[in-house]
Amino acid sequence: MSRQPFTARVIELIRTIPKGKVATYGGIAAMAGNPRAARQVARVLYSCSEVERLPWHRVVNREGRIVLKTEWNQMEQEERLEREGIVFSGSGRIDLERFLWQPGNTV
DNA sequence: GCCATGGCTAGTA
DNA sequence: GCCATGGCTAGTA
Numbered sequence A: 001m002s003r004q005p006f007t008a009r010v011i012e013l014i015r016t017i018p019k020g021k022v023a024t025y026g027g028i029a030a031m032a033g034n035p036r037a038a039r040q041v042a043r044v045l046y047s048c049s050e051v052e053r054l055p056w057h058r059v060v061n062r063e064g065r066i067v068l069k070t071e072w073n074q075m076e077q078e079e080r081l082e083r084e085g086i087v088f089s090g091s092g093r094i095d096l097e098r099f100l101w102q103p104g105n106t107v
Numbered sequence B, C: 001g002c003c004a005t006g007g008c009t010a011g012t013a
Helices: A005-016 A025-031 A038-052 A071-083
Strands: none
Touching: A005 A025, A005 A038, A025 A038
């Protein structure tokens, strides 16, 4: 199953998110070459996570929130992130200043 | 036509 | 809460 370049880059990028960090849908899309294709990232996660064994839980929305449909899935994502040391505020948000993956920085 | 987005506005308190 | 966005798939001809 060969993939389109954009999708292949998205998959590769998601794989690269380090443990203990998160990325945003829009951020991954931008790194893959199209800042407006945030929903494609969602689509890739939805359709490829299992087969590609992606660290799907490390992708959240621009507000640092989990946006999965079902409560069951939301809880699983939250648990996986907390197990990696990511902290949620009382209102269920992740501090992106602290936990956002920024491939460029040397810190 | 689907999708796990994002950005901007309207409308309430 | 609305709706533009865009890569991809399913399903028809």
